[in-house]
Amino acid sequence: MTGIHPSAVIEEGAQIDASATVGPFCVVGPQVVLGPDVELKSHVVVTGQTEVGAGTVIFSFAVIGEIPQDLKFKGEASKLVIGKRNRIREHVTMNCGTEGGGGLTSVGDDGLFMAGCHVAHDAIIGNNVIVVNSAAVAGHCVIEDDVIIGGLAGIHQWVRIGRGAIIGAVTMVTNDVIPYGLVQAPRGVLDGLNLVGLKRRGVSRADITALRAAFQMLAQGEGTFHQRAERLGEETSSEYVSEIVDFVLAETGRHFLTPG
Known part of the structure; x- marks a missing residue:
């Protein structure tokens, strides 16, 4: 495959579409599936039972599909499924699921995951979601379509954020957020509606x-x-x-x- 750089490590069993591109010094694990037109920039690690949808671009030093940061995880089979046309920037981490959470971490289509952000085990992320630099989505969260999570924000485990909501920067969200809600302040406060987004x-x-x-x-x-x-x-x-x-x-x- 001409799209795979000679320095990349592709483990036996990986399924890589002929139109995909794998850059220098990437590592692709044996259970990984890369769809059409997927692009891995240099130094990307994609491992675990991970599927990456068509047109998604993953930038340097991202680690995608590693085991969960959960002490209850005992090596059980679990997956990470990433949809189409996502932009996953530098140093992003996304983990596979756990048995206790259904075994699946899911990311929808057309998302933007900015540098250094984290998507934890068993999180369900919708379409057109933006997670800004260094924000963290904890385990078991549900982030519905069209949500924006500001930089350095933290979303507590099991929290649901409804469609079209916006979370301000440097905000800790510990409870569910209604659709189209506007949340801000260090300890998240529901402070109105996302009128700009509407x-x-x-x-x-x-x-x-x-x-x-x-x-x-x-x-x-x-x-x-x-x-x-x-x-x-x-x-x-x-x-x-x-x-x-x-x-x-x-x-x-x-x-x-x-x-x-």
Whole structure:
């Protein structure tokens, strides 16, 4: 294969598409699958039972598919599956799953994982997600589509972050974040809605108005947070508000960041 540099180490069993490129001093393990047009820059390690989707580019010194940083891991078979057209920058680490978490770490399509960020075992990452430099997503987290996680942020294990939410830089997130939420401050506070992101995606004025009213009701309405969400579900006709309601009422192992 002309796309593989002579200094690269390709272990027997690795499956590499003929259109893929493997740069100097890369190491590709025996259970790795690299899809069409995947590109590994120099000094990349891809190991474990790892699949990398078409068009994904992995930059120098990234380590992809290593065993989890979890003392409960005993060498059981587990996977890392990365989707299409991701950009995985320098020094990024992504780990395979564990038996206790379902055995799969999953990354969707069209993501940008900036230098030095980390995706831990059994995390489920959606499409069009941006994880900024040196941010860390802990084990078992669910990050839905179109989420942005700011630099040096930390996402606590088992936390869910709903679609379209944005997490500010240097923020620790210890509880679930509703879709389209805006979280900031050192100990993450739900401080509003990601209005910039909503406008950029062309969400209608009527839906944004409905989301603002829903946020106010969740913040100041009567009853518990769940009761307010249930009431919202009965009253709303906005699909965006319904998405928040469904997210809040779904099963979770964490509490929610609630509007202050």
